[in-house]
Amino acid sequence: VKTPARFLLWDALTSLKLTISCLAALMVLVVACTLAQVHLGTFGAVELYMRSWFVWWDIPGTVLSLPIFPGGALTGLVLAVNLIAAQARRLERSWRKAGIWIIHAGLILLVLGEFMTGMYQVDTQLIFREGQTTNFLQSPRELELAVIDTTGPAHDEVYGVPERLLAREGEVEIPGTPLRLRVRRFYQNSELFRLQPGQTAPATAGVGTGITVREAPPITTDDRMNIATAIVDPVAGGKSYGTWLVSNALDATQSFVHEGRTYQLVMRAKREYLPYALTLKDFKHDVYPGTEIPKNFSSLVHLSNPSTGEARDVLVYMNQPLRYDGKAFYQASFGEGDTLSVLQVVENPGWLLPYVSCVLVTLGLLVHFGIALRRGVRRQAEARARPARAAAAAGALEVQS
């Protein structure tokens, strides 16, 4: 009898072998990802093995790369489909299997939660000194070229050009201003050198006239940031204001004036402005007496939100984040002789999924193994009772004879 192809596919999708293969593939990926962290850093290794559909291998000496292993995302997806399909097809709908049902439902949620995290989680940082008030978050990895109109005495107008747009090396309109930026060159990572005699600088205006740039491979580890450099011409009203070198390695302020308004050009960590502000009132770094073992890090923060009229103090410390506005603020780091505090800010709409999932799986495992254990103990008791009963019967026979 010939089996139609769709039944073959259905068999494969629901098979237990596929489950085991996926679990095994996941183990391989986890081991590879763990080992890769030594060189790539956590972020790089996770991107390569876990948040990818395939693990690619660059054929040496060519620009080609081959998919050599399913990535974490693909394995997770197949596993989830397999779970759902097998559940629908094979498992009986009975109380005996209730535990398995609950476990698998929980696992599907867990995989879903990891997908949500991969797609929607945003990690940023909030960095402030004691006494300083901050109303923006900054990305730990991504940069932007900010065009800041500093003319107004009360506040600045800021427009950020993301790296993605700069990398196209075309023209970028700056909304709300008469400016356009003509991006001549963008380096995702670079090294800057002082200009030597005989060299020509890429820039014709600003501090960049004394600097040359060399391209560098992008940084993948967690502890360092790229040094991005852009060579841009600000153009307004048909007039170019020269060629400027903008880099996050430069501290100097670079600005020009157009029709009475002053514009600054800054390469900096990508910012997200908040409708509320946080003030660091005090940062504490306690150690155990007579040692340097840290006992606690805490930031006393004042939160003020003009739109809701909120104004209150919050203590953010180890294992005690501030959850506000769909974001969670964690004590992450510190510096400058314990006067600067770094809060890790995480926004993840799926953050509750793992909690639900773990409750489900735990319950399911308890139910399932509870049922199995009862059955096992009963069998064991029967096995032990059998010879005893046989002996008793033999004894009864002897008495009778």
Add this chain to the structure above:
Amino acid sequence: MTMAMGKLVKIAPWIAGGLAIALAGAAALPARPVGGFDLEAFGHLPVLEGGRVKPVDSVARNSLLMIRSKQSVRYDPDGEGPIAARSIGAGEWLLDVLFRPDLADKYPVFVIDDPEVLGLMGLEQSGRYFSFEAIAPHLGEVQRQAQAAHQIDAKQRTRFQSAIVNLFERAYLYYRLKNTLQLPGTPGLAFEIATAAAPGSSRRHAALAEAATFRPIPPPAGASPDAWKSSGEALAALAAGQQDATLEPWARLGLAYAARDPSSFNRAIADLRGLEAEVAPAAVRQGDHEIVFNRAQPFYMGMVVYVLALLAIFASWLWKPEILRPTAFGLLVAGAVIHTAGLASRVILQGRPPVTNLYSSAVFVGWGAVLLGLVIERIYRRGFGTAVAAAAGFTSLIVAHHLTGDGDTMEMMRAVLDSNFWLATHVITITIGYSGTFLAGGLAIAWTVRRHLAPRADPASGKALAGMAYGVICFALFFSFVGTVLGGIWADQSWGRFWGWDPKENGALLIVLWNAIILHARWGGYARERGIMAMAIFGNVITSLSWFGVNMLGVGLHSYGFMDKAFWALSGFILSQLALMVFTLLPPGFWRLGASAQARPGGAS
């Protein structure tokens, strides 16, 4: 079976277990005075060191353990051979270091194994132990080499570099101990008190405060309980007109010890204890408890009792199983009682859940495996539970014993780990998961050994073992999953992400995945008894990698316990498990087939 025999079977486990516990209890009795000096009372004195208040006995033991890897010294002043050598306890050693440094410098306390380090100092490789006097002339060079090696990341250091850094750190600890109460070569603490306000003395106070390892002067009643002072700080306070009542008896104690005057020494200690009971009663109580724990060494005693249980169960397979098997079980229970008592003491002393570092995780993994083994033995009553539990208990306590080299096993918790709630939930469940996976692996090893060594085929025993292993794997899957997820929740609470693919998290995930694979392979019928047993042994490999291997990787937020020597031990363990898996997969008696083929010609002649 006779009447007397039946009775013996009933009471044998009680006698064996009772004796073992009595033996362990005897070790906790107070020590006798040495030469009239009440060292026991000295050991009780509370001091602040490493961020917590502890009896000075703990400081002495931990320091000597760090320097010499043992809690006592054998000293043979006249070179009359090992029999004439006198054993010096940690307390007496510390007193000599503090108050008779010239004598203490002669004790062979520095264990040096590395031939290159010995070569650097031009020392003969005849013994392992060297006195401070012997290494003192080379300390300048040792320091120079150690500072050079210090620039290199701990993971990248060569064997020599690690050894030289280690030696320098131990020598530095010894130097600081010597300079804790008084500076060697000065008249001593009593003289410092008398001249506290004299010009020029403040420099010595600063030197003392700088070098001090422990702080012996308790804060006055009402002050912050953490505000203990070093002798240098107390002297500086005295110069400023603020007197600490306990400083003077410490000085008398030192004078009397150096002058070999036991009665004055004992009186000074009595005065000190009286004063301390007034200002720091909680510290004194805590110290009294800790010192009993130090002396009893419950984990060491437990290890001994587990070995006895293991020997008894081995013997039972050869001779009188009806007596020896219950005896072994009795010993196992005794071991578990001692082990539990030790764990409970740690929890009370530290005021924290049982697992706080790598050392205590080893102690706890063994404890969990032993308890599980006891339950299995009660259900199956075949002796396998006892054997595997005793072996697991013994092995884990050995591992723990080798993890004590860092000194105080009750060190303070780093900030992010400082959460009793998560230590009690996540860390405990995940550690129970380790216990379960190891126990299942142990049962599978028992299955393998029995299959190859048992004189006759006994499928029922094999099946029972496989059944036990299956049950334990289910148990392990449950705990490792719950533990992993709780870890995720902790991470979500403290770092803002549920899952970060951190190496330690990945290690835990691997255990969960592997146990899940075993169970699914069994349910699908892809692996039969033999295959499941081989997989269970591989579980040992995965668990050991997750537990220790991750720490060797040295990345991630969890890398709290890097160890270099352990790398080889771990590799050896993994190889042994892989070899055992080969035996699991081989047919039973395959080597007998070979042996009989060879034996045939001889038999024919």
